[in-house]
Amino acid sequence: xxxxxxxxxxxxxxxxxxxxxTRANEFLRPEIARIATSxxxxxxxxxxxxxxxxxxxxxxxxxxxxxxxxxxxLGQELRKQKINVDAKAGFKVQGQxxxxxxxxxxxxxxLMLLKLIFSVYDRAGEPITxxxxxxxxxxxxELAKILGATGPVGPKGDxxxxxxxxxxxxxxxxARIDGSKVFAxxxxxxxxEILVKPKVNAKATPRVPRYEGNDLFVDIQxxxxxxxxxxxxxxxxAAITLDIDGLSVFTFSELRNLKTGGPRYRHFILPxxxxxxxxxxxxxxxxxxxxxxxxxxxxxxxxxxxxxxxxGKVGVITVTFAYAWQGxxxxxxxxxxxxxxxxxxxxxxxxxxxxEVERQIGIVRDVVTIRYARPLLP
Numbered sequence: 149x150x151x152x153x154x155x156x157x158x159x160x161x162x163x164x165x166x167x168x169x170t171r172a173n174e175f176l177r178p179e180i181a182r183i184a185t186s187x188x189x190x191x192x193x194x195x196x197x198x199x200x201x202x203x204x205x206x207x208x209x210x211x212x213x214x215x216x217x218x219x220x221x222l223g224q225e226l227r228k229q230k231i232n233v234d235a236k237a238g239f240k241v242q243g244q245x246x247x248x249x250x251x252x253x254x255x256x257x258x259l260m261l262l263k264l265i266f267s268v269y270d271r272a273g274e275p276i277t278x279x280x281x282x283x284x285x286x287x288x289x290e291l292a293k294i295l296g297a298t299g300p301v302g303p304k305g306d307x308x309x310x311x312x313x314x315x316x317x318x319x320x321x322x323a324r325i326d327g328s329k330v331f332a333x334x335x336x337x338x339x340x341e342i343l344v345k346p347k348v349n350a351k352a353t354p355r356v357p358r359y360e361g362n363d364l365f366v367d368i369q370x371x372x373x374x375x376x377x378x379x380x381x382x383x384x385x386a387a388i389t390l391d392i393d394g395l396s397v398f399t400f401s402e403l404r405n406l407k408t409g410g411p412r413y414r415h416f417i418l419p420x421x422x423x424x425x426x427x428x429x430x431x432x433x434x435x436x437x438x439x440x441x442x443x444x445x446x447x448x449x450x451x452x453x454x455x456x457x458x459x460g461k462v463g464v465i466t467v468t469f470a471y472a473w474q475g476x477x478x479x480x481x482x483x484x485x486x487x488x489x490x491x492x493x494x495x496x497x498x499x500x501x502x503x504e505v506e507r508q509i510g511i512v513r514d515v516v517t518i519r520y521a522r523p524l525l526p
Contacts, residue, residue: 217394
């Protein structure tokens with residue numbers, strides 16, 4: 149599928165592309181829209197026009213913080229239903245991810261999935277018990293992002309094989325750490341590097357990641373600004389998505405998809421043999437001040453009122469990698485792929501030049517997740 153995007157030139161060229169319907173929070177939008185429609189019926193039956201969107205917690209046993217992305221997406225879809233989303237409303241909706249396994253007699257091992265369960269509460273704080281709202285997540289790339297995995301997601305395998313690879317990554321240490329760079333595996337051509345600085349005009353310096361159990365962490369302090377540097381050592385262009393606590397780097401972009409209401413762009417395109425810094429949240433394409441730097445602080449500080457409330461004790465930076473190319477003919481590396489299918493707030497504005505391009509985007513191959521402990525708010 150062809151995607152329109154934008155190429156940026158800062159230190160090196162970068163690019164962004166329109167969302168694929170099978171990736172990121174946009175993957176969940178149709179199901180979240182269905183949930184919003186059901187909530188609308190509940191509120192209408194009770195003569196209620198407003199609802200608060202509470203926190204969505206991650207699966208037990210995983211240091212993940214995907215909830216803010218779900219909260220933002222649900223808020224968008226509720227507003228489309230002409231529902232007033234108000235943190236002080238009497239009615240509230242919140243939810244949780246529950247991890248499950250699916251047995252298949254024809255397979256030697258179980259498939260892993262996630263169920264996103266929504267609960268609606270009335271003014272008395274009582275759950276509306278005649279309501280069951282849930283979404284099943286089975287897409288392997290999306291599962292890897294929600295669970296905060298790091299490792300390859302076997303592009304030449306079928307859905308079952310990719311799911312087994314994901315479970316393996318969650319249970320071990322698949323990444324290769326080279327200094328401050330994190331590669332998804334020993335053979336991966338893609339890496340993520342976090343650089344940190346005390347203020348927007350200072351020089352950013354790399355922070356060395358470390359394992360805590362099976363999870364990768366870097367040290368970032370409150371009110372520090374960080375940059376995400378992306379390494380593509382392959383001979384092909386690479387398409388990446390970047391999410392901070394489940395929020396796409398384009399979540400607060402002024403450029404919107406007229407059909408869905410979501411962000412117009414979803415991907416950065418990395419040139420071959422390149423290092424591309426992502427300096428912050430995308431606002432618009434034209435410099436100056438077209439990005440808002442990644443500042444470790446609470447959401448909403450000097451930002452959109454749509455920003456979710458802070459949740460979780462861990463900030464989560466997640467990057468997915470796929471190949472990208474021009475024209476209908478995929479590169480040899482893409483042939484045989486099967487399975488298509490602490491908060492960071494807003495810091496000072498920064499500038500990064502960009503322009504649109506069109507690219508074909510392949511299957512997600514690698515996922516890298518880096519966490520940081522969120523400093524306590526005063």
